[in-house]
Amino acid sequence: MPELPEVETVRSTLYNLILNRKIESIDVYYIKIIKDINVTEFIKRLVGKSIKDIKRYGKYLIFILDDVALISHLRMEGKYFIKEQSEVINKHEHIIFNFTDGSSLRYHDVRKFGTMDLRDLDKIYTTNPLLKLGLEPFDKLMTVKYLKSKLQKKEVAIKTCLLDQTIFTGLGNIYVDEVLFLSRLNPQLKASKLKDKDYQNIIKNAIEVLNKAIALGGTTIRSYTSSLGVTGLFQNELNVHTKKGEPCVICNTLIEKTRVNGRGTYYCPNCQK
DNA sequence: GTGACCACCTGGCCGC
DNA sequence: TGCGGCCAGGTGGTCA
Structure with missing residues (x-):
């Protein structure tokens, strides 16, 4: 299952592949992955936005877009794949972010345990799920x-x-x-x-x-x-x-x-x- | 506040 | 071969 090293590997790989790509549309096939916001609002807040940065805290991936952050937890079996939009959709691909360049970022999760939250940029670390997290071992304050x-x-x-x-x-x-x-x-x-x-x-x-x-x-x-x-x-x-x-x-x-x-x-x- | 337990999920494996 | 039961496990919620 993805722990900190696996999430960091995903983060660095995605960073090199999708930075600055702009979301043109989003297809949601399993809504329960999206937390605290309805699907319509989720799509509305992300479409037209570009990925400016990708961070990680603990096991969470944080996609920084123009004015909003997408916080993703892979839980047990979540994965991201980058494919052309024309490629066949796998039955375990639950959320697909289609970019303006014809590519897509696909969230794949066999067990559907993963979660996605949207937060304002100034509330990423001051609201859950990140607020409640303790310190990473790398943190200077971990003593x-x-x-x-x-x-x-x-x-x-x-x-x-x-x-x-x-x-x-x-x-x-x-x-x-x-x-x-x-x-x-x-x-x-x-x-x-x-x-x-x-x-x-x-x-x-x-x-x-x-x-x-x-x-x-x-x-x-x-x-x-x-x-x-x-x-x-x-x-x-x-x-x-x-x-x-x-x-x-x-x-x-x-x-x-x-x-x-x-x-x-x-x-x-x-x-x- | 703390600790135990359950639900969420599906694929793989095992025994019958 | 097919079926049922169990296991894997991160996190949130509930209950004592």
């Missing part, structure tokens, strides 16, 4: 002090906390497993039990894992396959996620799979006690 303030009273598993986007933005199930492995922390350990050194390790390893994943174009496993012709390579660098029954790269103990808060969770029972 031991910040993380401790958020986690020291939490009586839930550390994995659950790291998946909480209001605390730690950008990590999803894959990368949380990897960060906890590198930090030698059991995913089921209560967050309140962590020490300063653990917070420091989590931040350091999150930055390391995400930077490496971004450099490799993200992770391509199971449901998250190539988007825009870009296929990530970080799956080759995974230590524990999807490695059930395989030997740990450090101690050779077999990787186990369990569930934490309903999420499939992979860990080394020896390294992550």
Whole structure:
């Protein structure tokens, strides 16, 4: 599924491909992707506008148009494709932005979980969905002090906390497993039990894992396959996620799979006690 | 305020 | 071969 590295890969690819293209028309085939605004208004606000910039915060893509921002979350299987308008519409392409040059940007989502919000440019970060987000690991304000303030009273598993986007933005199930492995922390350990050194390790390893994943174009496993012709390579660098029954790269103990808060969770029972 | 649980969705996989 | 059930999982909503 798209996490921060995959979304960043999509962002940078789209940036190079569709900047300054002008929207001529929009076809909406599944309206529930559009939030907080009706389809007519959604189309009205975007048609005639040009894409001036494409940003990212956490797992959200932010298309900056002339006077409005389109905030897109890919959720589980959302993808963007650029095709000629004459090409056949795939049954999973739910929203199509047709540009004046004859090309189109197509939002493809097999499971229809993705969302799109429109916001005024001066309200992008001061309204939801972005308002409630916590800090990315790259943020200067992401410190031991910040993380401790958020986690020291939490009586839930550390994995659950790291998946909480209001605390730690950008990590999803894959990368949380990897960060906890590198930090030698059991995913089921209560967050309140962590020490300063653990917070420091989590931040350091999150930055390391995400930077490496971004450099490799993200992770391509199971449901998250190539988007825009870009296929990530970080799956080759995974230590524990999807490695059930395989030997740990450090101690050779077999990787186990369990569930934490309903999420499939992979860990080394020896390294992550 | 916190934590647990469910709904949203569809394709793939497995057992019968 | 066909069918039913389960699983995958990010986020928002609801409830205790």
